[in-house]
Amino acid sequence: MRILTCVKRVPAPGARINLTEDQRAIDARHLSFTVSPHEECAVEEGIRLREANGGTVTVLTLGPAESDEQLRYAISVGADTAELILTDGEEWDPQSTANALASRIKDLEAEGQAFDLILFGNESADAGGYQVGIRVAHLLGRPIITGIKGLQVEQQTVVARREVESGFEVYRLPLPAVVAVKEGINLPRYPTLPGRLKAKKAEVANLGPAVGIGGGLQMRMLRTPKEQQTVTTVLGRGADAAPAVVDLLAELGLLR
Amino acid sequence: MSRVMVFVGDQPGEIESQAITLGHSLGSVEAVVLGDVTIAGLNRVWSVQHPLLSDYAPEAIAEALAQLVGREMPAAVIAAGTERGNEVMAHLGALLDLPLASNIVSVDASDDDWELTRVRWGGSLLEEATLSAFVKLLTVAPHSQPAFAGSGDPEVTIFTPEIDDSLARTRVTERVTVEAGISLTTAPVVVSGGRGVGSAEGFATLEQLANLLGGAVGCSRVVTNNGWRSHRDQVGQTGTRIAPSLYIACGISGAIQHWVGMMAAKKVLAINTDPDAPMVTKADYAVIGDLHEILPAIVDEVKRRKGLE
Ligand SMILES: Cc1cc2nc3c(=O)[nH]c(=O)nc-3n(C[C@H](O)[C@H](O)[C@H](O)COP(=O)(O)OP(=O)(O)OC[C@H]3O[C@@H](n4cnc5c(N)ncnc54)[C@H](O)[C@@H]3O)c2cc1C
Numbered sequence: 001m002r003i004l005t006c007v008k009r010v011p012a013p014g015a016r017i018n019l020t021e022d023q024r025a026i027d028a029r030h031l032s033f034t035v036s037p038h039e040e041c042a043v044e045e046g047i048r049l050r051e052a053n054g055g056t057v058t059v060l061t062l063g064p065a066e067s068d069e070q071l072r073y074a075i076s077v078g079a080d081t082a083e084l085i086l087t088d089g090e091e092w093d094p095q096s097t098a099n100a101l102a103s104r105i106k107d108l109e110a111e112g113q114a115f116d117l118i119l120f121g122n123e124s125a126d127a128g129g130y131q132v133g134i135r136v137a138h139l140l141g142r143p144i145i146t147g148i149k150g151l152q153v154e155q156q157t158v159v160a161r162r163e164v165e166s167g168f169e170v171y172r173l174p175l176p177a178v179v180a181v182k183e184g185i186n187l188p189r190y191p192t193l194p195g196r197l198k199a200k201k202a203e204v205a206n207l208g209p210a211v212g213i214g215g216g217l218q219m220r221m222l223r224t225p226k227e228q229q230t231v232t233t234v235l236g237r238g239a240d241a242a243p244a245v246v247d248l249l250a251e252l253g254l255l256r
Numbered sequence: 257m258s259r260v261m262v263f264v265g266d267q268p269g270e271i272e273s274q275a276i277t278l279g280h281s282l283g284s285v286e287a288v289v290l291g292d293v294t295i296a297g298l299n300r301v302w303s304v305q306h307p308l309l310s311d312y313a314p315e316a317i318a319e320a321l322a323q324l325v326g327r328e329m330p331a332a333v334i335a336a337g338t339e340r341g342n343e344v345m346a347h348l349g350a351l352l353d354l355p356l357a358s359n360i361v362s363v364d365a366s367d368d369d370w371e372l373t374r375v376r377w378g379g380s381l382l383e384e385a386t387l388s389a390f391v392k393l394l395t396v397a398p399h400s401q402p403a404f405a406g407s408g409d410p411e412v413t414i415f416t417p418e419i420d421d422s423l424a425r426t427r428v429t430e431r432v433t434v435e436a437g438i439s440l441t442t443a444p445v446v447v448s449g450g451r452g453v454g455s456a457e458g459f460a461t462l463e464q465l466a467n468l469l470g471g472a473v474g475c476s477r478v479v480t481n482n483g484w485r486s487h488r489d490q491v492g493q494t495g496t497r498i499a500p501s502l503y504i505a506c507g508i509s510g511a512i513q514h515w516v517g518m519m520a521a522k523k524v525l526a527i528n529t530d531p532d533a534p535m536v537t538k539a540d541y542a543v544i545g546d547l548h549e550i551l552p553a554i555v556d557e558v559k560r561r562k563g564l565e
Binding site: 137138149168171215219222239242250253 | 480
């Protein structure tokens with residue numbers, strides 16, 4: 001199976017988000033970077049499918065040069081090859097991103113075979129547009145299903161499970177297909193020492209810098225929502241606080 | 257007045273109704289429903305009828321919407337920012353090669369280009385953006401608008417799209433029902449644990465308390481990552497969003513990605529060794545100390561008052 005997984009580098013803020021002075025980005029000077037948990041799971045799922053069925057896993061991202069870190073992380077946990085579409089650092093809108101990804105995927109497929117399965121995270125952690133994977137699927141003329149928390153490949157079909165309130169829905173897509181997965185589909189593994197060494201030495205195909213900004217949705221600025229000011233009532237310390245806690249439960253009508 | 261289509265699907269609920277409210281601020285709303293659903297208080301309802309649409313099929317629904325939009329040319333198409341709403345609208349955006357602004361909280365439509373505010377990071381950050389398009393596509397962030405309530409029967413027009421059978425490829429083929437206890441999303445109280453709980457076994461006391469209170473157990477991502485609980489229990493940006501009457505956060509620091517999942521709780525009680533943890537400083541109530549001592553004492557006290565001991 002030829003598998004491709006698309007990821008996006010994002011900062012990982014802690015208890016609060018601080019913005020840059022021009023309010024166009026998160027102030028990431030003191031932050032580490034990651035990909036969304038959904039995408040970590042997409043990488044893991046690709047590796048598991050390859051382990052079960054043979055084949056290769058390629059990871060692809062569009063982003064600044066530093067995205068190299070996220071691609072190498074993917075290699076350290078088992079991806080075979082990595083591709084970066086370099087941008088100038090500004091965030092691209094979803095349409096431009098999808099166009100660039102789809103055109104790179106077409107090039108990669110022209111060089112080799114088509115990808116049987118392309119995996120995305122359900123939505124990026126930062127922009128949360130819920131659309132890049134779907135747009136890429138349409139540009140490639142392939143079916144896509146999103147919100148997936150269970151995957152199996154049976155010959156030429158991918159069986160996908162989506163969690164709903166009452167249980168789950170099952171979809172069966174003919175390959176080649178695109179699937180956007182959610183955290184919980186698996187528990188991603190940690191890098192091994194040999195994996196880290198391999199990642200260090202790996203070649204990351206680096207294309208670009210590309211220009212592609214100009215879609216119909218343009219971010220102007222970011223702001224943090226007003227924080228509610230709460231006065232915290234400390235009910236006590238240690239086990240001695242139990243009666244006060246239960247008084248509160250009774251007051252809230254939860255002791256029935 | 258400009259025409260605004262609001263896609264509500266086959267089971268319009270509260271969130272879909274909130275999307276109608278936003279639609280009303282932009283023009284005259286025409287709901288697009290699947291099958292024989294109607295919505296009181298609107299002038300017009302488009303009832304989309306097609307055998308392929310008898311169960312959820314995002315590609316086929318988007319294809320039907322694209323045909324309706326192409327014929328009627330509304331100023332905007334809106335849907336609720338739910339899993340399905342966002343999915344169908346992204347397909348529509350792809351089919352029509354139009355931009356989509358997802359999870360918006362407000363719109364200024366006084367110019368050709370619309371100025372809007374949308375949520376990022378699952379709700380912990382807001383983005384001001386400009387949307388320029390011939391037909392504007394939006395999804396509305398859940399709970400950012402009040403629900404719509406109207407009376408009077410709308411004019412119902414049946415619309416029968418032409419949909420290629422091949423689009424059945426992304427239709428639900430099967431439904432599996434999983435019997436679960438009290439669900440995280442509807443529980444009046446959620447007893448939630450983080451790294452501070454320390455192990456899978458450590459959750460036994462949280463289970464006990466949740467059972468006594470008729471609530472559910474939740475957890476942080478550290479807990480699911482450690483394999484202590486199933487991801488179904490995870491609260492937060494990449495887990496479940498909940499709004500219980502009371503959220504009891506035990507050994508959870510209060511990272512922003514966790515907070516967005518439970519900030520709609522009416523009251524928050526934090527149990528934490530660290531009085532400066534963000535969860536503690538943002539909570540309504542706090543108990544400072546080791547949860548392994550505090551929780552059993554609370555369980556005993558609840559049992560005593562309920563006359564169970
Ligand atoms: C894109 C993205 C998405 C994310 N999505 C989610 C999400 O959906 N949900 C989520 O939860 N996280 C999410 N995270 C992770 C999040 O940033 C935090 O890492 C996580 O919430 C921390 O979990 P925690 O509070 O259990 O652990 P910690 O941050 O380690 O906090 C543990 C707390 O327990 C307290 N403690 C320790 N021992 C005890 C004791 N014996 N008694 C009482 N208190 C004790 C400590 O004082 C501390 O406050 C996401 C991160 C990213 C980057």
